Each structure stands twice: as structure tokens, then as C-alpha cells.
Amino acid sequence: MTLSLASIAVLGRRDLKIPAYDRNRVSIGIVHFGPGAFHRVHQACYVDDILHSDPRWGICEVSLHSTGVRDALVPQDGLYTIAILDEQSSFRVIGSVKEVLVAPESPSTVLERMASPATRIVTATITEKGYCLDKNGGLDVSHPDIAHDLQNPATPRTFVGFLARALRMRHDLGHEPFNVISCDNLADNGHRLRRAVLDFVRASDPTLTAWIEEQVPFPCTMVDSITPATDDALRLRVKEALGVEDLWPVRRELFCQWVIENKLRGPQPDWAAVGVTVTDDVAGFERAKLRLLNGAHSTLAYAGSLAGYDTVSSAIADEALATFVRRMMIEDIRPGLAPPEGLDLDGYIAAVLRRFRNPTIRHLLAQIAWDGSQKLPFRTLPVIAENLAAGRSIARLCVPLAAWFHFIRRQVRHDRQIVDPLAAELAERAQRCNGDSANDVSTFLGLEKVFSTELAGNATFRARLELAYAHLADVEGPPTLGAALAKITARAGQEIHP
Structure with a gap:
């Protein structure tokens, strides 16, 4: 038996932390690009805590390349396990992932999700490489995928391209912009991402520039938690602890930190209530x-x-x-x-x-x-x-x-x-x-x-x-x-x- 909504009742009879909220009431309010291990032990874990009191913030995960996370989590109804490694290790099942999309397979579906008025936050853990920056910190317009997105805005390949297109859609629909939160381990990550998006828009859709400059928040963040890679030994350990198989568990140390610059607009989760620091001094x-x-x-x-x-x-x-x-x-x-x-x-x-x-x-x-x-x-x-x-x-x-x-x-x-x-x-x-x-x-x-x-x-x-x-x-x-x-x-x- 694998981890799923159907098997959650079995887990409930064990000494494990599992979602205590009704996942059927959870709606999607966050779109995240890059559903790798760090995101799933970090941001998705904070959101899981939030869902116990506010069901508006379920996550749509978007992979820009690989199908691996989708193939593992969809059969498990988006559920997966975190092993918290400490002197007394523990296990926790996370339920904040409501949807997993692979961008090259359905770019229009990704854009529709980003353009939805319910989506108020777009986050990313795509590593520095995914921002397609040049040596001076601006957008590398010669990058093949950026060049593609400039010529084909409706079928983007890059995170920057998806942001620019989705923001254009929200603008034309009269929706408020979402908050764009980079969670990559980069100094001034919000500033870097903002510059890349504005460079892209100036080259492709300059009439949108002023709206983004005035209305779209790109807060800087700091994230921290050591996240060793998943291996077969972890899968076996999780299976023994849960009594069911998890196709892609993840693990991290007990310590976890998330700091967000105080620039967020519109409806937001109660970040402070789950241990996130919102500050003017990231x-x-x-x-x-x-x-x-x-x-x-x-x-x-x-x-x-x-x-x-x-x-x-x-x-x-x-x-x-x-x-x-x-x-x-x-x-x-x-x-x-x-x-x-x-x-x-x-x-x-x-x-x-x-x-x-x-x-x-x-x-x-x-x-x-x-x-x-x-x-x-x-x-x-x-x-x-x-x-x-x-x-x-x-x-x-x-x-x-x-x-x-x-x-x-x-x-x-x-x-x-x-x-x-x-x-x-x-x-x-x-x-x-x-x-x-x-x-x-x-x-x-x-x-x-x-x-x-x-x-x-x-x-x-x-x-x-x-x-x-x-x-x-x-x-x-x-x-x-x-x-x-x-x-x-x-x-x-x-x-x-x-």
C-alpha cells in the first residue's frame, strides 16, 4: 500500500504527524516553480502548518523540466513524508501540495493557474541558473530559452517568461498582481528576479513595464535548512515508520528558517503564526x-x-x-x-x-x-x-x-x-x-x-x-x-x- 488519502486513516493510528485539516476544503492560492527537495521540506512545510487554520493556500507545483515529482506525487494525492533528522528523529506527512504540473506538457494550464484571481503568491526554487542572468546581473537575452520566450510569449519555457505572460494576463483581466517570492539561496534574490522580469518585459511587452514597477512585489528572502538527498535507505526507513510506501520522501535537519522582506500586498497567510520572519531588514x-x-x-x-x-x-x-x-x-x-x-x-x-x-x-x-x-x-x-x-x-x-x-x-x-x-x-x-x-x-x-x-x-x-x-x-x-x-x-x- 502506498501513501495516499485512502491510506491516511491507517497512518492516523500511528504516532505520526499527519494533516489534521480537511484537504477537500483546501484551494490553491500559491503556484510554485521548482518542486525539488528543498522546497518540499521548507516552504511547503510552512504552508502545511498554515492550512490548519486557513485553507486558501494550497500549492500548485510546477516543474519546468522533469516529470519525476509529478509521477511520484500524483498517485499519492500529493502527499509525501518529511523525515526530520535530529537526536530524536521524527516523521511528518505533508498535505499542502494540491496539484503538480509539468510546464512543457501544458504551458497554458500553468498560465491559467497563475492568472487565476485565487492565486496571490508565486514562489520559486529554481537555482541561480534558472534566472537566466548575464554576468552583469541583468537578463541574458541571448539565452536560447529566453530568446524562445521573447518570440513565443504564449508558450514560455523559463520562469521569467511565465511570470511576464501571467502578469500580462492578470493585467488584461483586471486582476490584482500576485506576489513574486524567490526562495533561492541568492543574496538580493528579489531584486535580481525583479530586474530580470523587467528586462524581459521591456524587450517584449514594454507597455506592461510601469504596471509591474508600481504594482508587483518582489520581496527578498533568506532561507535555511540542510536537506540531504533522498536515497533508497530513506525510502526504506520511511516505509518502516509509516507502514506504507512513499515514492519520494524527503528529509532535513530540525532547524528551519524563512525570512521574507516586508513588501507583500493583498491577502496573505499569517506567516508569523507559523514561524516565518517578515522584516524590513532581510x-x-x-x-x-x-x-x-x-x-x-x-x-x-x-x-x-x-x-x-x-x-x-x-x-x-x-x-x-x-x-x-x-x-x-x-x-x-x-x-x-x-x-x-x-x-x-x-x-x-x-x-x-x-x-x-x-x-x-x-x-x-x-x-x-x-x-x-x-x-x-x-x-x-x-x-x-x-x-x-x-x-x-x-x-x-x-x-x-x-x-x-x-x-x-x-x-x-x-x-x-x-x-x-x-x-x-x-x-x-x-x-x-x-x-x-x-x-x-x-x-x-x-x-x-x-x-x-x-x-x-x-x-x-x-x-x-x-x-x-x-x-x-x-x-x-x-x-x-x-x-x-x-x-x-x-x-x-x-x-x-x-
Whole structure:
């Protein structure tokens, strides 16, 4: 027996969280593009909570390419299971998905759903690639699918094309516009999407431009929850827990966060009642996540890899490394953050460290270490520049950079792949290193695409970075890592107390 409305009564006799609302009363008020795992553990879960008190917000899922989610969920009446992975894991059946469409099969049906006056929200998790942006952040009008949509507006292929056509339909029908909420993990995602849609409309339907500029909200958002991929082991575990088969369950950690800019118009769900933060300062939440969570992640990835750890949970179990990261977050990063209303930085730091320790989430350090040239300039370098200007310590903040340099050198030495857009240049510079800290640090600081001339030429920065690089050179395991971290902090006039 598979998961479905018919089998929900069986599940009701088990210790499981299932929809307690009448799904027959649920109408569609949200159209979502990109029904992947993250959306189904995140936005769809929040909406499931809302439906217990407000049935207007069922979701129509739209896939721009694959039929996989449709083929799995339609036989299950849109139901699926989330496994919440924590010290005490739990299972939950989600009922917020009312319809699943595959856009290439029925673009007119998708457009009709978007144009319906009942649809007040359109959301998306399509990754940065799905926005079809050029290198300057505008719409790439040379993209084949965008070119198609400009010539064939009634049968769009892209999310931007669907938005432009649906907004034209709503305008002509006299309907109020919907709210367009990007839920992709991109800084300024709402601004980026708004610019792409306006670029498209100016090129195809310029008379609609003013209406979109004045009437259509594109709030920025921040989303967060680790979502490991579904595998057969998860399917078996869910089947054993539920007593029925789920064709496509999903899983995430207990922590889940959604922040939406306060720009929404018209009827809306009671977001705050289900834990969504609606704020005028999404950027403040993004900055805290980028520097505290992502910055700590990079530190664990590079320093932990040098010591031989392979996952976040194994690295944070090293008491010396855990203490180092915690003090870096509290003493070096936190002072430069102005928390927005509703964000308790101390509580957030504690939550981040707790997430790192979750043994049920196998978050690979090697994966976090990818694309260091793209991540570190946003996660760590601004904090270093601000601390230098404010006269605060940068000793600990230099560790993820120095460890990144060693990580790249070891990848080259062992003939392992460097996953980074600057892979060739990184490999070439690693081959020019000779183990002398001044030479090696200078070689890497020559990466103008990563390090500004001003920062690379700062004497204090170079001295602290060379110190960290020298102490990390001999790290081969946990004891040597702990000793290196202690020396780095001690030389800066501070001590680590594991």
C-alpha cells in the first residue's frame, strides 16, 4: 500500500504527524516553480502548518523540466513524508501540495493557474541558473530559452517568461498582481528576479513595464535548512515508520528558517503564526548567516580537512576546533554585526553550533570546500577588513584562508580535483609554492579576483596570515591541529581554553 488519502486513516493510528485539516476544503492560492527537495521540506512545510487554520493556500507545483515529482506525487494525492533528522528523529506527512504540473506538457494550464484571481503568491526554487542572468546581473537575452520566450510569449519555457505572460494576463483581466517570492539561496534574490522580469518585459511587452514597477512585489528572502538527498535507505526507513510506501520522501535537519522582506500586498497567510520572519531588514539576516554560519562552515571545511575529518559533525566533535570556531564567532565576527529586530545573535550562534553537531546530517567537508574563491570573499574577507579598520583581532579569521591555501596545495600534490571556477589558476599558484610562508602567502594573495589590492597590501593582514599559514603547515591529524590553533591564538595575545 502506498501513501495516499485512502491510506491516511491507517497512518492516523500511528504516532505520526499527519494533516489534521480537511484537504477537500483546501484551494490553491500559491503556484510554485521548482518542486525539488528543498522546497518540499521548507516552504511547503510552512504552508502545511498554515492550512490548519486557513485553507486558501494550497500549492500548485510546477516543474519546468522533469516529470519525476509529478509521477511520484500524483498517485499519492500529493502527499509525501518529511523525515526530520535530529537526536530524536521524527516523521511528518505533508498535505499542502494540491496539484503538480509539468510546464512543457501544458504551458497554458500553468498560465491559467497563475492568472487565476485565487492565486496571490508565486514562489520559486529554481537555482541561480534558472534566472537566466548575464554576468552583469541583468537578463541574458541571448539565452536560447529566453530568446524562445521573447518570440513565443504564449508558450514560455523559463520562469521569467511565465511570470511576464501571467502578469500580462492578470493585467488584461483586471486582476490584482500576485506576489513574486524567490526562495533561492541568492543574496538580493528579489531584486535580481525583479530586474530580470523587467528586462524581459521591456524587450517584449514594454507597455506592461510601469504596471509591474508600481504594482508587483518582489520581496527578498533568506532561507535555511540542510536537506540531504533522498536515497533508497530513506525510502526504506520511511516505509518502516509509516507502514506504507512513499515514492519520494524527503528529509532535513530540525532547524528551519524563512525570512521574507516586508513588501507583500493583498491577502496573505499569517506567516508569523507559523514561524516565518517578515522584516524590513532581510540583508541583516543574510549577513548573519553568511558570516556566522557560512564563515564557520568554511573554517571547519578547510581546517577540519587538514586534520583528516570528513564531515561537519566529526570536525566539530574535535574540542579544540569547536572552541576555536565558537570563539571566532563570538569574539571576532559578532562584534561587527548589527542584528535586525527579531534576531538574537547569541541564540543564533548557539543554534548554529548545535546544527553542526547533529550526527544524523552527513554534511561533507569536501563539498563545503568547493568554490572557495567564490565563497571566502563574501564569508570572511569583509569581516577581516572591518576588524582591521576597527582595530579588532584578525588572528582567528586568517585561519580559514591559510587552511584554504594548504587545502589547495594538498589537492595539487595528491593530484586531486580542485572544484572551483578558478581551478586552473589556483593549481598554477599552488605549484609555485615552496613551503616558505612569506612566498606562499604572497603567491595566493596575487589572486586579484579574490583579494583586493588594499587588503593584500595590508601589513597586519599579511603578518597574521603568514603566521597562520606557518603553523598549519605541519597539521596531519587532530593533535597537531589543536596545537596549531593554540599557537595562532596565543601569538595574537589570546588563549584557547578547550
